[in-house]
Amino acid sequence: MGVIYKHSAPFLQIAQDLLKTGKAKAIAPTRQTARCLKQSRPFTLDNLAKELLKQQGIRVLNPLEQYRYLKQAIATTLNPTDLEGTVQIWQGAIQELLQTSPDLDTLKQFETPKIQQLYQVIHAYQAQLQSVGAVDPAAVLWQAIALKPEPQTLCIYGYPDPRADEVAFIEAIAAPDSLFHLPYTDEKGLLSRQAEIKEQLQSKGWRLEEEQSKALTLGDRLSQKFLGQSSLNVEPKTVQAHVYPNWETEARGTLGQIKQLLQQGVAARAIAIVANEDTTWGPLLLHVAQEYEVPLSLPNPIPLQKTRLGAWLLQLLSVIDSNYAFETTAQWLSHPLTHPLGAEFWQVAHRLKPNTFNAWQALTQEHYQLDLAVLRPPLETTLSAWTEYLKKILNVFEVQRQALPWATETVAYKKLIDGLDSLATSTAETMGWEMFQTELRTTLQLLTTPAYPIRGGVGVHNPRNLIGSQYDYIFLIDGAEGVLPRLLRDEPVLDFYTRKQLSDQLPIEGAIAKARREQFQFYSLLQVPQVQFTFSYSSLGQGEGRYRTQTASIYFERLGLQPTKNSVLRAASRAEAYQFYLTQASIPTVLQSETLDQAIAAHQVEQRRLQKGVLDEYQGIIGEPFPWQEHTFSASQLLQLGQCPFKWFATKVLKLEALDEPDTELEPSERGTLYHKVLEIALKAHQEDPNLDLTDFEQLQKWFIEAEKLVEFPLLPGWKRQRTEHIQALQRAIAAPEFLPENRNVLALEAKIDCTWQDFRITSRIDRIDQINGTNDLVIMDYKTSSNAPKGIQDESGLLKIDLQLPIYEAAVRHQYPEYQVTQNLYYSLTKGEKLNSKSPDEKDLQAAGDRLKAHLEEGSYPVAPDRKYDACTYCDFKAVCRINREEQE
Template identity: 25%
Template sequence: MTTEIVLAPAATGKTEQALERLLHVVGQPLAPVWVLVASARQEDAFRARLMQMGNKQVYFNIEFFDFFKLYARILNIAGQPVRALDSTGRYRLLRAVLQDLQRRDELRHFHSIAHTPGFVHYAADFLYELKSNVVYPEVFAAAARTHKDRELAQIYHLYQDKLKKHDLVDREGEGWLALEALQNDDQRLVNRQPLQLHLPLALLLIDGFDQFTSLQARLIARLAGRAGQALITLTTVTAREDTIGRRFAQALERLKESYKFENQPQPTITLLHATPAEDRRPADMRHLLAHIFRNSAPKAPAQGQISLIEAPDSAREVAEVLRRVKRLLLAGCPPDDILIALRDWSSYSPHILTTMRLYGLPLALHYGEPLHTNAAIVALLGLLQLHERDFQRREVFDTLRSPYFTFAGLDVAHIDQLEKTSHALVIVGGRALWLEALDEAPHVREDADDDQAPPLLPEASAALLKTHLAAFFEAVTPPPQAAVDEYVRWLEALIGPDPTQAPDEGPDPNLPANPLDSAPEQPAVYRLHLLANVRGAGRGDVPRHIVSRDLSALRQLKRVLRGLLSAQQLLKSLGEDHPVTWAEFFSDLRAALESTTFTPAPNRSGRVLVTTAANARGLPHQHVFILGLAEGLFPQRQPEDPLYTDAERRAFYEQHNIPLLTRAERASDDGLFYELIGLPRATLTLSRPYLQEGKLWIESHLWRAVTRLFDDLPLEKVRAGEVVPVQEAASRQEVALALAEAFHGQSQPVAAAYNWLLTTDGDSWARIRQGRELEARRMARKFPHDRYSGRLDDPRLLAFLQQELGPQRVWSASQLNEFGQCAFRFFAKRLLQLEALEEPEEGVDALVLGSIYHKILENTYKRVLQQGMTITPEHVEAALAFLDEEADKVLAAAPRQLHFRASAVWEGEQRVLRRRLHALVRKDFSADSPLNTWGEAPRVPFKLEMPFGTLALELDDGERLRVRGYIDRVDRQGDAAVIVDYKSGSRKIPVSEIENGRNFQMMLYVLALEHVLRRAAGNVPQNVAGGVFWHVRSAEASGQLSPADAAVAAARQHLTRYLQAARDGNFAVHPTKVEEGKCTRYCEFAQLCRMSTIHRDKPHA
C-alpha cells in the first residue's frame, strides 16, 4: 500500500536499489512481483543483472511489462479482454471517419486535405496525444472555439464512438479501460462489494523511466494502491530542476499530481547519493556528471576515459567510431560491453549498415534494416508505380532489367530490341506511345540516311514484342478500385509463389489467413517469380548473405500484407469495409513498409548494440559511443506541430487545463544526454561531423558542455580526404589505400601490412599497384604517350588501322572535324563506335531543330529557284510568303517524320523558329546580306542540298583522301558560285578553326564544288567565289573562306599529318584546343579520355 520513489543522479545505483528490494521480496515464498520497464532492452538488462545479483537462482512469480502489456494484463485479470486495433486498422478506421464526414460535407476547415495520408497520420497522432493525457472527447469539444477545434473534436467524437460501438480499443484506449477497471474495483472495495481484480501483488517495481503521460501516472497511482509495496526509481539532478533536471522534475511532479487526483496516499521520497568510496566510475565520468551544464564549473585534467572524434562527414564519423569498436573487440572486449547511441537514426543507420559489413563487425541494430530500403522491396515498389506515371521509359527499363523479376516473353534480347526502338522513335513514356512505336518500327530504317538499311524490327518480331509488352503493362496495372483482400490477392499472385518454401517459412499461425494460400492455382496469372529469382540468385554468384537478406525482407513483406488483411477483416466485421482506391491501398502499404524493419539476426547476444539515444537509457555498458554531436543532430530540431502552434497549445492548458506540450517542452535532449553520459563504466567516446555540404558545421552545445570541463581531452580530428593510417586500418580496402599512400612518399610502418595483403589478396594488390603506376605515367611529363593514353602498339591493331583508314575509306566532314578536335574523340566514336546512352526527351533537340531549319529553307529557296527570282530586296515578301507556306507543311509533319514527341512548349517553339527564319530570309534578300561580299551581280539559287559523290582530295604527300557529303545551298552570282552552310546555333566558326586544323567543313565544300563545276556541262558557274557559315539563331555569318585563302593550304597540311598519325595508331589525348576543360564545349567522351589527368606537355613518341 505504500509507494517509495527513489531519486538519484544518473549512474548512482537506482536500479541496484530496485534489485535489492526485489531480491528481498522474492525471498518470501511465491510473492508475486510486477516489474514495469520502458523497453524490451531494459527488460533484458534487468533480467541479466537480477541473475548476476541472485547468483543465477531461478525465480518464479516475477512478471515483466511495458505499459501496453500491462494494460492488457490488467484487463485480462478483470475478465475484460478486448479487441485491439493495430496501427493499420486504426488508420483505416480513422480514414473511414474522415470519408464519412466529407461525404456529409461536415468538414470545412480540413475539407481539402482530409483525404490525404499525411492528415490521417497527423490527426491520429493528435488523438493519441489527447488520449494519453486522459482528455475525453466531450472535454475537448467543450474547449473548442474555432472551426479547426470543432472539426477535430467532431473527428475525435466519431472515432471514439465507433470504437465503443464495436467493442474496439486502440493502444491508449486500452490504458483508459485498465485505469477504469482499477477505479471501479477500488470503488467496490469502498462499497464492500466483491472485487473483480484479484491483484495480490507483493511488489510493484517501476524502473528506467524519465517521463510519464497522465494516463500512465494515474494508472501507476491506482496500481500501487493494490500492491503490498511499490518502488519507483527516477533520475534527479539536485538543485538544477529548472535546467538539466527539468525533464525528471516534471515526471516526479506528474506522479505526485496523479496520486492526489486518484485519492492515493502521497509517495515517500528517498534521495540517494553515492559516496566517493561507493562510486566506482572513473574520475572523468564522476567530474562530468557532477558538473555538466554548470555555469561556473571547475576544469579538471583529463584522465583519458573520455575521448572525442571529429570527422568531415557522418560516413567518416561512423567509420572512425566502428574502427575503435573493432580495436576493442580485437583486444578481447566482449561485444556485450559496448553500446553505440544514435540521436538521428535515419541519418546514421545507412552508414552503420555499410561500414559494419565492410569491417565484419558483429552489430545488433535496434531497429534492424528499414524494410522499404531493401533492394527487392525497392524494385517491387518501383514496378507498382510504373502505371502512375504512364510507364516512363527509364523506369520501365530499370524494371525490365531488374534481376528480381522474370517477364513472360521478354528476355534480354527482346528488352534490347525494345530499348533500341524506343530510343530511335523517342519514346519517353505513355502506354499508347509504346505500342504505337512497335507498330511503326517495321517501317522505320535503322539508318534514316541509308535506303538499304534494315528496319528497326522485322514485322513479326515487332508484333510479338507488342503482344508481350501489352501483357506486361496490363499485368502490372492494378484495378483502380477494389477491396483490400483483392489487392493483396492481385499483388501476391504477381509476386509469384515460393518454389522451395521450407516448413519453417510457411504461414504464421498467429497471423490472419491469407486468401491466396487457399486459392486454386491459376495458370493464366501473370507472375514475376520474385521469390524464385531471389532463391535462384543464391545458386549463382550472388553472396549468400544477400539472398538471406532479401528472403527475410520478403517474408516481412508478407507479414505486412497480412496486417493489411487483418485490418480489412476487422473493418468488414464492423460494416466499414468499403472498396478503396489503389492510391489509398498503396499509401497504406508504403506507410506500413516505412514503419517496418527486418533483421536477419536480431538477437543481441554476442553483438555490439547500436540503438537510439532514447532507447539507450537505463542500459549501462563498459564502453559507450555517442554519435552526431553537431547542431541539428543532437540536440534535434523540434518541428512545429502541424495542427496547433505553441501559442494555441499554451492557451488550451491555461484556459481549459488540457495539457498539450509545446516545442520547448518536447525538447528534452539536455536531460537525455545527461542520462547517456551516466551509462559508461570505463570509457565514453563522443563524435561529431564538422562539415555539412562543404561548409563548417557547428558543434552541438552538448559537445561544448563536455569540453569546457576538462583540460586537453583526447581529440582525434580526421581531415577530409585523409587516408586511414595502416596501423588503424579495419578493412582490406583501407589497408590497400594506406599502402598506396605510403608508397607515394609517406612514412608509415607498412612492411607487416604489405606482407599480409600479399598473402591474403595478392592479385588485388597487383592490380592496384599496376593501376597506380599507369596513372603516374599519365600524369608525368617525362613519359611519352603510350597505349594507356591513346597510342596503339599491338601489330594486329596497327594492321587493322592500315586497312580501316586506308585509301579506300570514304570520309565525311564531321569525321575529319572530330579528328581535328581530338584524335581520341575520333577513335572512340568512329573506331570503337561508342555512343553516349542518353535518355530520349520530349521536344526538339539540336539535331531535330537543325533538320527542320534545313528542310524549310531548302523548300523555300527551291520555290525561289522555280520562280526564277533573284535574291534581292524586291522579292523579299514573296520569299517570306513561300517560307510561311513551307513552314506550315514541314512543321505539321515534323514530329512524325523526324521521330520526336512534341512537348507542351511545341507551339511556342514554332513561333520562335518562324521568327528566326523570317529574320534570316529578310537579311538574305537585303542589300547588306553577308553573301553579297563576293560581287555586285544579283544572286540566284543554283543548287539546294547538293550532293557531291566520292571526291578524291589530294593531300600534300600526294595521297588522295576520298570524301563525300551534301552542301546545303549554292548560289550563283554572275559566273561565280557562293556556298551557304546553315548552322542552327549562334556560335561563330572563325577561319582560324580551319587554319588550325580543327574544322575542315568549309574547305571540303569549296574544293568539292570546284571539282563538281569543272566536270559539269552546260550553264554553270565558272569558279567558286567562296563559302560562309550562316547561323540561323542570330542571322549572322562566320567562317568566310575563298579557295585561294592560306587557311586551305594549312588545312591540307593538318589532314596529311592527322591521317598518317591515325594509321600509325596515334590517338593520343592531346586536343588542339581546350574548351571548358574538354576538347570541345561538349564531348561525350570526356570521362573516358582522362584529359584532366594526362599531362598536357607529354612528348609524342
C-alpha cells in the first residue's frame, strides 16, 4: 500500500522531503532519475531485490556465470550443432520468460515443439542454479517476492511503464507510506497499461494523488500535444525541427548548436543528445565533439572486445596463432597499450622482419630487455592457470599503466580482471589453447564498459535512460521513419506467433504491446525538456553497410512540426574554418598558419588533378631527365615503364614499396620465386643425373623444402597442406611433354646476361636455355605461374600488345652465345603445364616502343597513364597514390 502520484512535480517535492528524513529509500533506475530525487547514485528495484537475496545467502549470477550455466543447459537438452550461436540466440528469450512469471511449468501445457524446448531448457537451467544456490538476474524480483520481505518505505521514480514482475515486487515490498510516480489517464489508448496498473494497486489499498502544478512545463505541453489533448503554443525557438542531408551534417549541426549554448553559459549537464541508436551514433558524435572542443559523455555500454584493451587481447591471440608472423606481431607491439619500443627498435625490426618467436625474442631482449617467454602458452592446463597466464602477460607489459590515459580503458581493465577471477573459479577441468581462446573471446563479448565516461559532459543517451529525468535542452537526433519508432521485428525464438500462443497463460508482450511500449518511451521523453526541444533527422541514413533514403518520423506530424532544411552555416572549429578558407583570397590573421598554407597548396594540387588539365610534378611530370644511358635496366623495369610510366616512377624514383601485410596464401610473386628456385634445384640435379625422375613426389618435396630455405620463405598458416598442393601443381607441369622434350637438353639455368638493347644497358636473368640435340639451335624458356601469356607494353593505341620480354631475352642470348641461333622463344605456364601462345612484335613496333621509353626518361615525364583497359592496374601496388580507379569513376 502507498500513494500513487499521477504528476511528477508534486511527487518530487513530497519525495524529496520524505527522503530528507532518512525514513525512506529512493528507488531510481538511472543516474538521471536519481538526480531528480537529489540522490548521488541510482538504486533500482533489482538492486533492492538482490540485497534481500544476499541476506538469505542466495547468489545472483554474473554475466559470465549466466552464460556458462545456460550453455550447459542448452547443450544437455538441445545438443545443437552450433552451441555458441544457439546460446546467443536463445539467451534473450530465456531472460524474458524468467521475468514474465515465477512459475513457468505452464509451458508444459503447450504441444508446440519450440515451446516444449523452451520449457526443457528453462527447467534444466533452473535445476542447475538451484543446486548451487544461485538465481538468474532476470528472476531476482520473483525470487525476492517468494521470501515475503518486510515492507519498506520507498520513493519509486523512473518506472512509468513497469513490467509485471516490477509491479508484483512493488506490491510485496512497499510500506503504506511509500510513494510511487505512475502517469495515467482514464482514457483507453497509449496509457491504458498504466490505468490497469493503477486499478490493480488501488484494489490493494493504494491511494491516488492527482494534484498537478498550475504552471505547465515545456515537457507537459509536448506530451499533451502528442496525446492530442491540446495545441502546441510555444515560442518558435523553444521547439525546433530540422532536416539534414546526412548523418555527419546532422552531428555537426547538433553539436554546433550545443557549442553556442555552452558559450552562452549553459551548463553541459543541462543538455542531452538523444538517439534511439546511441551506440551507433556515439563514435561519430565523439569525433565531431572533440574537433569542436565540446565535452561529450557516452555512457552507453559497449563490450570489452570493442575497447582498446579488447583489441590488444584479440591481437595477442592472432600473434600466437600466426606463430609470430612479422606483420601481425609488429601491429600488436605497436598498439597503444604496449609499452613504446622506440624508433631504433622499429628500424631494426623493419630491416630484419623477424618472423618467428625466437627472432622476435632475440630482437626485444637486445634492444629493450623485454622477455617474450611469458607469451608462450601451456599445452593444456586448468582454467584457473590459464587466467593466471593471461594476468602475467598483462603485468609484464604493464597494460594497466598504459591504459591510464583513457577512462574507458581503465574501467575496462578492472572489468576484465574481475571477469578473469570469475572464470578462474568456474571449473576445474583442463583445457587446451583453442578452448581457452573461446572462453576469452566470450568474456570480451559479454563484459561491458561505458563507451566514453566523463563527468560533467553533454550526455548521449537512448530514450529509455532519460525517462523521468529533467534537462533544460534536449536534442533528439535520427528521427527518421523506421528508426523512431523502431520497426517491429520478429525474433528467432519468441516470434509473434509464439508470443500469441503464450499470452493465454503468461503476461508476455505481443506485437501490439511492444509497439505501445515504443510509443510510450517517446511520450515519456517529451516530458524531459524544460527550456528547448530540438528534433531532427537526416534525409540520407546508413546502416547494415549501405546508405538509404529516409523520411521524417510520424512523430513530427503528431507534434505539428514541419522540419526545415538545416546545414552547418558557421564554422564551429578551426578545422571547419580552414576548410572554408581553402578557396578564399583573403584569410583572417587569426587563422593564418603554416598548417593552412600547406592545406591550401594540397587542395590546389588536388583541384588540378581533378580538372585533368596541364599535368605537373604531382602527376609524375617532374621535368628532370633521367640518366638512362648510365643506368642498367631489367626487362621487367622496362615493362613497367612501358605499361604505365608512373608505376615505374613510383618504384624506381620515389622508392615506394607495397605494404607488408600478413598473408594466408602465397602471393603470385612469392609463388613464382619459389617455383623458379625449386625448378633450378631440380634441373641442376637432373643435369648431374639424367636418370633422375623429376616427377617423383618425395624428391620434389625435398627440393621444395630446400628452396624455401634458400629464398627465406615466410611460414604461412596451414603451409604444410598448401605445400602439398603446390608440389602437385609442379609435378603436373614437369610431367607435361612440352616441359623437357627428349630432343632437348638444358644448357643454362637462371642465366644472368648483360647486353645492350636499343642503347639500353640490360641485365637479364633467363629461367632456362635449352639446346636441341645435335644442333646449334637454342630454345629460350621463361616460366610463368599464370595461365595466360603476360601483357606487353603499350602500343601507339594504348593497348598492351607489344611483348618486350622475349625480344630482350633473345637479344641477350644472341649476345652471349654468338655461335648459336635462337629458334624458339616461349613462355611456359607452370599452372597449365603447356606453352603459352604469344605474338612476336615486328622490329618497327619494337623500335617505336623503345623510342617512347627513352622519351619518358629524357623528358622526366611519368604521367599516370595506364593502358586503355587498365590491365596494368590489376596487380599495381600504388593505386592509393595515383588513384586512377577513383578518378575514372568520378
